[in-house]
Amino acid sequence: MLNNLEDDVFNKIIAFAHLTDRTCGLKHSKEDPSKEHPAIDYLCQNVGNKLTGEYVEQLQIPICKECVEALSDEDWILMYCLKCNNSQWIYRPKAKKNYPEGNLVYWLNECPHCIKVNDTYNKEN
Ligand SMILES: [Zn+2]
């Protein structure tokens, strides 16, 4: 029987085999869209059941070289919505709010985009 670590390694090999034809899953500018950026790595996040604290699945977002660099740059903060898969980069020196120090990735259960969609939906009904 495979233990968890071997499982992880195995999943990673499978995932990387599929990486060749993937493009970046994070937000880029309209002039330079994500589909122009080949993925070179994955950003992984365990998505769990909040009540039990158990991990249900691992989210794997293909990311490009630029995004890998931005993720290790403390000037950039990434917001990622688990509901609609929209992402948003925040440039720390220009951020309106004060964020704690360090490299930050925020995993949101709902983002302004989701709320807007909900609003529209409610108005139409
Ligand atoms: Zn990217």
Ligand SMILES: [Zn+2]
């Ligand atoms: Zn969203």
